[in-house]
Amino acid sequence: MKKTPVAVTALALTLLATACGGSGSEDGETTLRFAIWGSDERYEIVQGAVQAFMDDNPGIQVETTVAEYDAYWQRMNTEMAGGNAPDVFLMSDRHLREYTGRNVVMDLAPHVGEGVRTDDITPEVMGLGTDGDHLWGLPMSQITITMPYNPGLWEEAGAEAPELGWTWDDYLEAAQTVSEHTDEDVYGASDFGGIESWFKVYLSQKGKSLYTEDGELGYTADDVVEWWEMATEFREAGATTPGEITNDTTAGSPMVQRHSASEFTPDSTFAPDQADEFDGDFALAPLPQADSLGLYAEPAMLISASARTSHEEESLALIDYVVNEPAAAEALGMTFGLPANQTNREHISGDLEGAWQQVYEYEELVGPELKEGPPAPPQGASALFDLFTAYYEDVMFDRADPEEQARAFYAEAEQVIADNQD
Amino acid sequence: MTTPLTRSAAARPRRRRSGTYGDHPATGYLFLSPWILGALLLFLGPMLASLYLSFTDYDLFSTPNWIGLENYERMLTDDARFGNSVLATVRFVVFGVPIQLAAALGVALLLNRASRMSGVYRSAFYAPSLLGGSVALALVWRSLFTADGPADQLSGLFGMPSRGWVNDPQLALAVLVLLIVWQFGAPMVIFLAGLKQIPQELYDAASVDGANAWQRFRAITVPMLSPVIFFNLVLNTINAFQVFNAAFVVSGGTGGPSDTTLFYTLYLWRKGFVEFNMGYASAMAWLLLLGIALVTGLIFRSARSWVHYAGEKK
Known part of the structure; x- marks a missing residue:
């Protein structure tokens, strides 16, 4: 009887150990984990492409997981650190160096031509994933920034319609007019000051960039001061949304919540039936400009594989399929923007409808003026993106002077970049 | 059959002296092993690792x-958001804990009156604490105080239009303070137990001497309850310093608006898992430990002047 506890404990420990062991592979099927960010709608659309892949590749199962952008990266960071990354995942420009710098992303370069095809992809969008001899992922699409607005409200207010070549002063005037002629809690524009992505366009309009080729900051504190003072001018003139509205994004952006009649967004963020949400009052315009239009042609994101995947061949097949197969392109439509693969781009262009048709037309309009996207931003870029917003919040709530706050931000930005360089 | 019995009876005193498993210490440790392994692998190991990191x-x-010491140096001299996070946390603790304890004591006093329904009330008031700091609760809280939510409608009724308390830097912290105050159940139960310990004779004697309710509360209840107040204060202060879920959910992980809900633990998490600065995050964790130890120490020190234990001469 004395031996019983030993036996029981041993048994319990064995059970515990096996429980941690995880499941082995079964019946010769490979299961890939594929992580995307976006809405549930986008998930459904991606599932269509994934299903086509599974139909064409019996023996490979793909488990797709979806999360909102912020949650996606929180989870990805933890999973990467824990060595438990998904096999295939979407990669944003500002996280790219964080991950490649830490050797967790598979280099696709050795597989180009065998397993991964790149010859039909528009060269403008290949830059982001290319890093010397390495290729860290294929571009999912080509996008640029656009300004969706509510033409109904603009016309009613008598504001001048935005057109290619209009300026920030025009925007201020138009947005102010719209604010004055709409309900008290509806503004002409959403406050744009806190989003680094729009600041990036502004810098590009002035011939600068967020980062230089060597990963240093490509702008000065004065540029941030200028940008935040301009945003403050807009806000104080009543042209853009006040802090409480800008900050409230639980139920969507201020424009989606009908508190604003225009805002900036990447043109890959619409569903085909987007216009219905605004009862058809939905149009796309180019951004107001400073010295030039300054818009980039960029991939919305890359599709990359984990360097630690145990299913290398299958992961490469999935990446290639999603970017290059017509069947995938048909399923994906314009959910990530214009297809990166030129044949696919033409292939789907005939069947577009609603907002996707509008995006296509917008890309045709600004296409000739688009600049090739900048190289991947350095390590620390994802933190800076968040800090840019966090510092601006004090400005948008009138708790800090735009100039002081801009200089404080810049000092920290330099610090973050310096920290990440050693 | 009798011989073994007597032998074991004779052996018993000796064995008891060296412990139940004196002859087989391994068996004892084997029983303890799940806990020991857990403590070593999941607690002590990571703690020492984080100290190193x-x-x-x-x-x-x-x-x-x-x-x-670079991480520590930077934190204390050159990190504005670290300052914001300390400020947010201290504000939360300074407002949240006393109000929570006051609410707990107030309700405990009411429940202490004999009533047929007191069992029901006690359970009802304790229920929120069962949900505790859960994510579900924080989500509910967020939707209560979001734009056009119930809180907005209520303040609109009183002519104070608001646009989502969680979006207003003046009010966002109040939302979190309300959340912790609402979870007063656990200290309430402890207060209630403490109140039951106070001898009724003291109140009777005071009444005979003409003391009113407030005087009885000040002169009898508070001093007699002071060890319990002390206990609740220490416990809830330590807990409040470590609140994470609520701030994470209510601000969507950002600590906004304007860093007003950027609690220490939230910033720590951002540093470690969003900005990949795990060394810095570890340093923050150790500084938090020191900070909590310091505050707890101060409370203990102050206790000498206001905590009275029964039978103690003062």
């Missing part, structure tokens, strides 16, 4: 490099 530039992926 706090002196490095560990970024979750690469080999940590020793950088001495």
Whole structure:
């Protein structure tokens, strides 16, 4: 009887150990984990492409997981650190160096031509994933920034319609007019000051960039001061949304919540039936400009594989399929923007409808003026993106002077970049 | 059959002296092993590791490099958001804990009156604490105080239009303070137990001497309850310093608006898992430990002047 506890404990420990062991592979099927960010709608659309892949590749199962952008990266960071990354995942420009710098992303370069095809992809969008001899992922699409607005409200207010070549002063005037002629809690524009992505366009309009080729900051504190003072001018003139509205994004952006009649967004963020949400009052315009239009042609994101995947061949097949197969392109439509693969781009262009048709037309309009996207931003870029917003919040709530706050931000930005360089 | 019995009876005193498993210490340790393993692997090990990492530039992926006190130095001299996070946390503790304890004591006093329904009330008031700091609760809280939510409608009724308390830097922290105050159940139960310990004779004697309710509360209830108040204060202060879920959910992980809900633990998490600065995050964790130890120490020190134990001469 004395031996019983030993036996029981041993048994319990064995059970515990096996429980941690995880499941082995079964019946010769490979299961890939594929992580995307976006809405549930986008998930459904991606599932269509994934299903086509599974139909064409019996023996490979793909488990797709979806999360909102912020949650996606929180989870990805933890999973990467824990060595438990998904096999295939979407990669944003500002996280790219964080991950490649830490050797967790598979280099696709050795597989180009065998397993991964790149010859039909528009060269403008290949830059982001290319890093010397390495290729860290294929571009999912080509996008640029656009300004969706509510033409109904603009016309009613008598504001001048935005057109290619209009300026920030025009925007201020138009947005102010719209604010004055709409309900008290509806503004002409959403406050744009806190989003680094729009600041990036502004810098590009002035011939600068967020980062230089060597990963240093490509702008000065004065540029941030200028940008935040301009945003403050807009806000104080009543042209853009006040802090409480800008900050409230639980139920969507201020424009989606009908508190604003225009805002900036990447043109890959619409569903085909987007216009219905605004009862058809939905149009796309180019951004107001400073010295030039300054818009980039960029991939919305890359599709990359984990360097630690145990299913290398299958992961490469999935990446290639999603970017290059017509069947995938048909399923994906314009959910990530214009297809990166030129044949696919033409292939789907005939069947577009609603907002996707509008995006296509917008890309045709600004296409000739688009600049090739900048190289991947350095390590620390994802933190800076968040800090840019966090510092601006004090400005948008009138708790800090735009100039002081801009200089404080810049000092920290330099610090973050310096920290990440050693 | 009788011989073994007597033998074991004779042996018993000796064995008892050296413990039940004196002859087989291994068996005892084997029984303890799940706990010991847990404590070593899941608690002590990670703690020591984080102490080491706090002196490095560990970024979750690469080999940590020793950088001495740099993390600590930067935190204390050159990190504005660290200051914001300390401020948010201290505000939360300073407002949240006393109000929570006052609410707990108030309700405990009401429940202490004999009533047929007191059992029901006690359970009802304790129920929120069962939900505790859960994510579900924080989500509910967020939707209560979001734009055009119930809180907005209520304040609109009183002519104070608001646009989502959680979006207003003046009010966002209040939302979190309300959330912790609402979870007064656990200290309430402890207060209730303490109140039951106070001898009724004291109140009777005071009444005979003409003391009114307030005087009885000040002169009898508070001093007699002071050890319990002390206990609740220490416990809830320590807990409040470590609140994470609520702030994370209510601000969507950002600590906004304007860093007003950027609690220490939230900033720590952002540093470690969003900005990949795990060394810095570890240093923050150790500084939090020191900070809590300091505050707890101060409360203990102050206790000498206001906590009275029964039978103690003062």
